[in-house]
Every structure is written in C-alpha cells, then in structure tokens.
Amino acid sequence: xxxxxxxxxxxxxxxxxxxxxxxxxxxxxxxxxxxxxxxxxxxxxxxxxxxxxxxxxxxxxxxxxxxxxxxxxxxxxxxxxxxxxxxxxxxxxxxxxxxxxxxxxxxxxxxxxxxxxxxxxxxxxxxxxxxxxxxxxxxxxxxxxxxxxxxxxxxxxxxxxxxxxxxxxxxxxxxxxxxxxxxxxxxxxxxxxxxxxxxxxxxxxxxxxxxxxxxxxxxxxxxxxxxxxxxxxxxxxxxxxxxxxxxxxxxxxxxxxxxxxxxxxxxxxxxxxxxxxxxxxxxxxxxxxxxxxxxxxxxxxxxxxxxxxxxxxxxxxxxxxxxxxxxxxxxxxxxxxxxxxxxxxxxxxxxxxxxxxxxxxxxxxxxxxxxxxxxxxxxxxxxxxxxxxxxxxxxxxxxxxxxxxxxxxxxxxxxxxxx
Numbered sequence: 001x002x003x004x005x006x007x008x009x010x011x012x013x014x015x016x017x018x019x020x021x022x023x024x025x026x027x028x029x030x031x032x033x034x035x036x037x038x039x040x041x042x043x044x045x046x047x048x049x050x051x052x053x054x055x056x057x058x059x060x061x062x063x064x065x066x067x068x069x070x071x072x073x074x075x076x077x078x079x080x081x082x083x084x085x086x087x088x089x090x091x092x093x094x095x096x097x098x099x100x101x102x103x104x105x106x107x108x109x110x111x112x113x114x115x116x117x118x119x120x121x122x123x124x125x126x127x128x129x130x131x132x133x134x135x136x137x138x139x140x141x142x143x144x145x146x147x148x149x150x151x152x153x154x155x156x157x158x159x160x161x162x163x164x165x166x167x168x169x170x171x172x173x174x175x176x177x178x179x180x181x182x183x184x185x186x187x188x189x190x191x192x193x194x195x196x197x198x199x200x201x202x203x204x205x206x207x208x209x210x211x212x213x214x215x216x217x218x219x220x221x222x223x224x225x226x227x228x229x230x231x232x233x234x235x236x237x238x239x240x241x242x243x244x245x246x247x248x249x250x251x252x253x254x255x256x257x258x259x260x261x262x263x264x265x266x267x268x269x270x271x272x273x274x275x276x277x278x279x280x281x282x283x284x285x286x287x288x289x290x291x292x293x294x295x296x297x298x299x300x301x302x303x304x305x306x307x308x309x310x311x312x313x314x315x316x317x318x319x320x321x322x323x324x325x326x327x328x329x330x331x332x333x334x335x336x337x338x339x340x341x342x343x344x345x346x347x348x349x350x351x352x353x354x355x356x357x358x359x360x361x362x363x364x365x366x367x368x369x370x371x372x373x374x375x376x377x378x379x380x381x382x383x384x385x386x387x388x389x390x391x392x393x394x395x396x397x398x399x400x401x402x403x404x405x406x407x408x409x410x411x412x413x414x415x416x417x418x419x
Contacts, residue, residue: 003113005106006090007097009120012196012216014041022118026090033064034092037216041092048090058105064089065109096122100142100164123218124162126194130201131220138162146313148173153282153310155183156228163219168212171202171219175209183225192217232256232279238308240301241273246337249387250361250405251275257359257409258333260284267331268292269321269348270338274302277335281311290328294320294339322347336360340367345374352412362406371408380410 008026011017018026026032029048032039039050054060097103099122107115128135139154142164151174154161163174171190178186184207192200192214202211206221233252239245246254254276258266260283268277271291281289289311293299299317306312318324322344333356334348340362348358358380362368375382386404390397 003116004088005110005115006088007093007103007106007115007117008090009093009095009097009101009103009118010038010041011095011120011126012193012199014196015043017195018120019118022120025118029090030087032090032092038092038094057102061105061109094123095120096125099124100140100144121195123164123191123194127162127191127218127220130191130194131189133160133162133220140164143170143174147307148177149307150310150313151177152181152308153285155181155223155225157223157225158227159223161221161223163221165213165217165219168215168217171211171213171217172209174219174221175206178206178221178225181225183221183223185224187222187224189220189222190217191220194218230282232283234275234279234309239273239275239278239305240308241275242297242301244272244295244298244338246272246275246361247387247402250385251279253385254335254337254359254361254407255279255283257407258335259357260287261332262286264288264332265290265329267325267328267334267348267351269325269334269336269344270340271302272298272338274305274315276337277302277315278305278309278311280333280335281306281314282309288314288316288329290316290318290331292318292321292324292328325351332356334358340370342370342373345370349374349378349412354412354414356412358408358410358412360408362408363403368406371406375408375410378410378412380408383407383409 006025008022026042026046031051032048033051033053036052039052091102091106093102096119097117103117124140125135128138139159139161141151141154141161143150144164144166151163165171175188178184186206188204188206188209190202190211190213193216202213204211232255233248236245236248258280260280262284264284264287266277266280266287266289268289268291271277271293274291277289277291281287291302293302302317306315318328321339325347331351334352336344336348340360352358360371362371372382384404384406386401388399388401391400
C-alpha cells in the first residue's frame, strides 16, 4: 500500500519493541516527524532527517498537509523540511496511532487513502494486560488535552476506568477530583513507562494518594462510591441556576424527545442554566452541543454546570439567538427553550438537515401560538404537559401545580435544509 504519510506506533520500549515491518519502514524513511521523546527512541542507523513537531501541533499539521498537496498554489505555505522528492513522510506516534493519537488527526488532514498506519499496542491495552482487566468492559478517558473534570461524567460505583494522563501531575489531579466527588475510597493504580525498562507501578487510594509517577503514565481507577445513572432527569439542585431552569420532570421528557445520539450536534437555544444541553451530552458521549444564551450570569452558570457534569470539553458557548446562529456548527437536533420568536423558529428549522429533529417548549399563550403555527406549517406533534407536586398546606399536604408547558416535536422530512 503506497501512501503520502506513514504513521508508525512506538512504545516506551522504543526500537527493540517494534515489529520487523515497522523497523524496516523507519529504516528507509527520508523524513520522520515526532516529539523530542519519540525521536530519541530511534537508533543511529535510522538516517532520516528528524523533525520535531512545533506548537501548536495543529498548525504544523495543516502546514504539512499543504506541503504535500499537489493542488497547493501558495509557496509560502510549504515547509521545505516537509518534502523529500516524492518520498513518503514518516510520523512517530505513541502506541496505537488511531487510539487517541496523532494518526486520527493525520487521517482528517490528508484522507484515509493517503495515510498508512502501523500500530503498536496502546497504553490502554498494555495497562489492561498488566492489571488483568477486561478492556471491553473498561472505560477509557483521555485527559491529554481535556480538563480533569471530564472524568466526572464517567464516575459511578463499580466502574473501572483507564485515564490517559497529560503529564506527571495528572494522577494527583485525578485523586483530588475523585475525593471531592465522593469517590475517595476508589483504588488507583498508576502505571508509568509501560513496556520500558523503567516501567513502574504505584498503587493506593484516591483519598490518600502520594505517588510520584513519570510524565508518561496511565491511571487505572476502580471506582468505589455512589451509583450515577445516565437516565435523564437529574435533580434540580445539581445545576447552579437563577431560576431559569427546565425542571426535572419536564427536562427528562424533553431530553427524551430530543433523542440523543452519538456523533450528533445539538443547538440549545435560550440555554438558561444549560441543563438540557448538559443532560443531552451525558447521553450522547461523542456528541457536541452549542448553547446560545444572552445573559452573562447565566453563561457563567452554564460553564460551571458543564464542568460539574464532565462535558465542558464538548460544549460550545455562543451569544443570543438568532444572531449567534450565524456560522454556528450545523445542528442535527435543535432545542428551543427560551427567546421564542417566529424568526428564530424559521432559522432553526432552516438549519436542520433532512431527518433533523426540533423540540420547542412554550409556557406563555404568545409562545404557544408560535409553536402551534409552526406545527401547522411543518407538521410534528404537540403535547401539553402539567406536573403537580405534593406540598404543605397549613398542617396538611396538597397538590401544587406548576405552570403547564406545550411541547412541539418535529422531524424535517424534506431536503430543503441549509447546505
């Protein structure tokens, strides 16, 4: 298989741990890209020019893509170190290049047909082998670029999680987070330099963690703590808010109507405390959400709530709709919870692709009329929901009704959506 870019996975054991095919590939290389640590693993007999990734790496990758693109017409974009008279460019990656690695970035940049990958066992595979854990039943969370709070969305009693670390400080950050979240009794095993002669294993508990791992480590967490369900309808007090919050029963109903699915993008318009988008992201674990909110204080609440529930790295904040809808990532699903207007509904509907779904909640007579008109125009279902709660009435208890909501749900069935 010929390719413009050949990605070779390498472990902490370096050259000696590579298969013969990987060694042969690197031995014929003209140019090899990698981090300083990776390039130092190559022996002297590899005669290739060695290029260290510059920061930010994404910009360097984009430059490399332009340099080998035959359609490129901008000579200023070409890095002379990136070309080798038509020879393929070789890239070193840690472990399995397609598992939270640079291989996936290179495929996005060049296309799969121009990239060949020679994998090595991933750090997760090596850790599972050392621990005797069933990798298929183990969650893997990367904190290489994501904030440590991302782990919060995966914690539940009895779960096993492997955490890909950013550096030597990550295990201590994980221990602090576990302890603060009520999982201090969880066992932690930190495996450093897996596969190398310097491999080391440190074990302990989150609440008393004192390990000093190397910068190249992976954290194994055996969770001991409360059970956390992913079912929609978290308690209201799990969201910081100023009262602008879709309450638990209606929120559960609304998230269910939105039908979260992996790989999709949600628009949460009039986000308030962000509860709908956050609960949607907890269920669509490879999805992304864009929250539109005009009020700065509420925007701050959205940020706090997203961090608290471990989804901040997948939530984008924008200003007030409808103006902020311009140039936003195209949605697969739209929720309208605030700021309803005829123009807003028109633009939200136009943004949906065929098969896209919209859900809107109305409380006032004016907004009810808007979504009733929308249903007449575009179809879908209308539902009126009323919830009552038992509450004190003098020395007795009586039902206290909340304001009813009218919910419109529709799926776009034509092909006239935004292109």
